[in-house]
Amino acid sequence: MALHFVRSPVVSSARALTARVIGFVLALGLGALVLGIAGFDSLHLGRQIIVKSLGSQFGLEDLGLLYTPLLLTGLAVTVMARMGLWNIGADGQFYLGAFVTTAIGLFIKGPEPFMLVLMFFAGAAGGALWILVPTLAKAYAKVDEIITTLLLNFVALLLVYYVATGPWRDRVSGTTASTGRVPYKMPDFFGSLHWGFVIALAAPILFALALRYTKWGYEVRLSGANPDAAHYAGIPVRRRLITIMLLSGAIAGIAGMLEVAGTVHRLQGGISNNYGYLGVMVAVLARGSALGVIAGAFLMALILNAGIILQTQGLTTSAVLALTGLIMLFTAIADQFAHYRLVRPRAATA
């Protein structure tokens, strides 16, 4: 009998990782091949990416600035995934966090440390507020959270466009697409990389610890794994669902706050840079693991950064997007392939 594939339901993490690395390399190889045929010097491009993103302080700073919001939006989506829910609205919550932060920064005066703390909590509250309606609709009327969170993204986007080009428009420099500069900024610690990065890196670790070492974490894990069993165990499942959804929104809101106060320093239409949607991809890569977010967001940041570098090398945005998609596709395929092994049936013993 010929060789054939056998699917095993469980995959060791070493196997899963190996499969992903192979998938990643294959995607790169395929991308390089296509670029080569199109007349680009793939090797040169590859070297450029590595040198420019990892080989210099500037490169690392840029990478860190992309990594920061992705850590948080990826975590926001993962937090809700622990309850079996999808937060497709991290983009909107990000916008709201950025919006509230800007409002405070532009219109309230105070000592910088105090203002930063205020902005931090206000950003979190803004994100949480933006998911409040989907949360209540889910908790009390079982309305599908995917649709409600997604739809609110467009509302948030319009709101930010409106204030950035209208009432809060920058009147000093005369740009038409953004607000004036927010005068309070997160302190830097590595070139332009600010302490927001440290917060973003600590967040998944804190969440993972809370899941494992607090009563609340146990209740969330049980409620997510089997709500009926959680109810049976005396856990107020609805209350846990509400806190988890609000927490998810708050985390995305904090991402928006850090983006304004740490990186961009003003509010503008495209400030989310799709970080909310990319957060969904990060969560998928992380497979529901809070610590996995750290790795998933890093890969995503590398890809984004590579995309920016490739654009400076003359590739169009659509080519970059296609390349990004290729990598995601191969990773997904690799995840599936990790389940299969090739076997040769043994000779009959009877």
Added chain:
Amino acid sequence: MPASPSPRPIVALRGIGKVFPGVIANADVDFDLLPGEIHALLGENGAGKSTLMNVLTGIYRPDSGAILMDGKEVAFASPVEAIAAGIGMVHQHFKLVRAFTVAENVHLGWKETPRLASKSVLEARTRALSERYGLAVRPEARIDELSAGEQQRVEILRVLARQARVLILDEPTAVLTPAEARVLFKALRAFKDAGNSVIFISHKLDEVMEIADRVTVLRGGRKVLTETTENCTTTKLAQWMVGREMVLGGLREAIVPRSEAGRIVLALDHVSASDDRGRKGLIEVDLPVRAGEILGIAGVAGNGQRELSEVLTGIRRPDSGRILVEGVPLDDPSPDVFLELGVGHIPEDRIKSGIAPSLPISDNAVMRAYGEAPIAHGIFFSPKAADALAKQIADDAAVTIPSLRTPIRNLSGGNQQRLVARREMRIARLAIVAAYPSRGLDVGAISTLLHYLIDLRNQGVAVVLISEELSELFDVTDRIAVMFKGRVMGLYETKDADLERVGLLMGGQTQQTEAA
């Protein structure tokens, strides 16, 4: 089966071995399935029965050994390939899509399903199949509306529709009413008479004696023997399963006689409640439960037992009526209130509400204790203390566990049940509501479980035992209530109760009702 030169087996397993991290599930198992036989597979909880069948149907790959079908070696990469070759399995835990209809489930993933078929076509085809195999189903009904027996018929129909020659049933009667079991047996005999074969896993030895032609016994993953049923008795079977003389019974003797009736600790007063589909599940039920007694609830499954057990433990809220604890009405009955009071609950549907299958054994074992010391300290949860308690519960339940970190779904069905039962008995200071607690347990484990319930009763705990096995109820209870269509039809002192009358009441026949 005549002992004359046996025909070539349809399926032959040769030297099958399967190891999971820390567990030898199967070791060197030989097994022959002849055409036209019903072959029972017996063994204690965790003996490796389900695993062996999962190896045969391609869910697991054997670590060693070979599978032969009609004398040729085969290796199925998945159950889909197995069913294509004519081997179909109905699992211990059903694998139907709950949101789909019966017709859709029967046609799911089947190459003969007509493309772009309309609902009515699928339903007509399902109806035809249902008539052909004598398995009554309602093609248009959604799975989650069906009783366990109906769901099982759908599973079997799915398999038979795909022209299976070998049907594997893993503990099929555990969730069936006696009447449903009779229907199943009739269908199995018809299937066998057509020259097909059945592998039948069960812990009910009487049933095995009734339906099987041959029996194979496994112990600790190894085959003990294969024997024709004619040469077996239930005693012998039990002995082969555990490997030593088994002392069962002694239940009546363990019950310490009462001088007077205990105080009423838990009571329902005119309680009505709806079932999951919003229909009347419990109707005007009055039920006093006394300390230091085992109150049996007899009745055919699906007559309000689930609602009764859920109302008695706070999971389901009554629509009207009162729940009294020690004579005091509860104004907000909820599961945490009952937990605090010390009311344990072995639920009817373990997978659905008793455990979280994907979580580690440890997390599942501490479901009732995670909120108190030593597992909780203020807001903190100590995984180490959780592991220690889980270890203790597993030891008490006589379940060997490779690692507390493995998901509980990796345990055998009976071992999951043992853990849940121990977990609930641990917290039962006031009362325990045990719904079909012996489902899925082997004979030894059932006896142990009933002894534990008697111990609790002797210590003054109120025990509510919901069961379909009248013999079990008559063996261990102090009083028996009979349920029919959501009502309590009668309540008797067990010593005065008459098996005949209880049987009639279970069927809804009332001549006279008396209360004790």
